[in-house]
Amino acid sequence: xxxxxxxxxxxxxxxxxxxxxxxxxxxxxxxxxxxxxxxxxxxxxxxxxxxxxxxxxxxxxxxxxxxxxxxxxxxxxxxxxxxxxxxxxxxxxxxxxxxxxxxxxxxxxxxxxxxxxxxxxxxxxxxxxxxxxxxxxxxxxxxxxxxxxxxxxxxxxxxxxxxxxxxxxxxxxxxxxxxxxxxxxxxxxxxxxxxxxxxxxxxxxxxxxxxxxxxxxxxxxxxxxxxxxxxxxxxxxxxxxxxxxxxxxxxxxxxxx
Ligand code: ADP
Ligand code: MG
Numbered sequence: 001x002x003x004x005x006x007x008x009x010x011x012x013x014x015x016x017x018x019x020x021x022x023x024x025x026x027x028x029x030x031x032x033x034x035x036x037x038x039x040x041x042x043x044x045x046x047x048x049x050x051x052x053x054x055x056x057x058x059x060x061x062x063x064x065x066x067x068x069x070x071x072x073x074x075x076x077x078x079x080x081x082x083x084x085x086x087x088x089x090x091x092x093x094x095x096x097x098x099x100x101x102x103x104x105x106x107x108x109x110x111x112x113x114x115x116x117x118x119x120x121x122x123x124x125x126x127x128x129x130x131x132x133x134x135x136x137x138x139x140x141x142x143x144x145x146x147x148x149x150x151x152x153x154x155x156x157x158x159x160x161x162x163x164x165x166x167x168x169x170x171x172x173x174x175x176x177x178x179x180x181x182x183x184x185x186x187x188x189x190x191x192x193x194x195x196x197x198x199x200x201x202x203x204x205x206x207x208x209x210x211x212x213x214x215x216x217x218x219x220x221x222x223x224x225x226x227x228x229x230x231x232x233x234x235x236x237x238x239x240x241x242x243x244x245x246x247x248x249x250x251x252x253x254x255x256x257x
Contacts, residue, residue: 003031003032005029005065006030006033006067007064008030009028009029009049009062010063010064012026012052014049022045023045023059023214026062026215028209028216030190030192031190032190033188034191034206035193035207036190036193036207036209038208039195039209039234039238040211040212041212041242044213046194050161052072053082053161055078055079066159067159081158082158082159083153087194091148093136094135095136096136097128098119098132101122101150101151104154105118110154122150128143128150141168142173145165145173148165149177157189158190160181160192162191162192162194166197181193181204198235199234201222202235207221208220217241222237225237231248
């Protein structure tokens with residue numbers, strides 16, 4: 001029997017009340033243990049897909065399963081298996097750093113002692129221990145990003161979803177974050193990542209799906225995608241896809257030579 005996918009999306013359609021059709025029948029499978037990249041231009045529908053998966057948006061039609069659990073109609077088990085670091089910083093400004101983690105654990109039914117231990121471990125991991133009694137609104141941008149990631153991991157999700165986690169963060173934090181995420185991926189956590197950094201996606205992701213105007217337009221490993229578009233890198237495949245191949249760095253270098 002084939003293993004249950006970590007995430008299985010079938011014919012997902014999302015029409016917002018404004019009439020915008022953000023997803024026009026998307027299907028994709030993410031295997032357990034995979035590091036999966038969802039790439040596409042702004043407005044392609046990446047966050048909408050993630051919001052439908054995590055219960056933040058109601059799909060118009062289609063089916064979403066997280067480790068086999070229906071994420072729309074029986075979302076409790078699906079939600080417990082997912083940790084989300086959303087694109088928009090959505091911290092409660094009146095809570096301290098430690099309370100943020102503790103409340104999140106409480107929401108997922110973790111006993112007090114386990115919450116305390118897990119929070120301590122994550123605060124240390126993300127260099128937030130000294131800030132644990134500070135209110136979230138006083139944190140720097142990078143610290144807020146760290147806390148959002150720690151919060152996503154608090155209940156030990158089997159599927160971690162990172163929606164542009166490194167947009168606007170400094171280089172050190174970006175590298176630190178990738179090291180950490182690669183480690184937990186090696187230890188078994190499935191990762192769904194959206195990012196604008198194509199070189200990083202190429203290094204990190206086993207499998208990539210390109211999404212454009214609400215549709216998955218290509219997918220495969222980075223080498224497969226490059227071959228499909230007749231180019232050498234994931235970035236160039238992306239530029240071909242969005243019709244901007246004149247921006248290719250490989251072409252610029254070839255022209256200069
Ligand atoms: P991405 O994350 O790939 O940049 P989004 O999923 O945020 O794309 O957006 C996809 C499309 O849906 C865009 O046209 C966007 O304007 C629209 N959209 C996103 N959220 C909403 C919303 N809450 N109400 C109406 N339209 C929305
Ligand atoms: Mg987005």
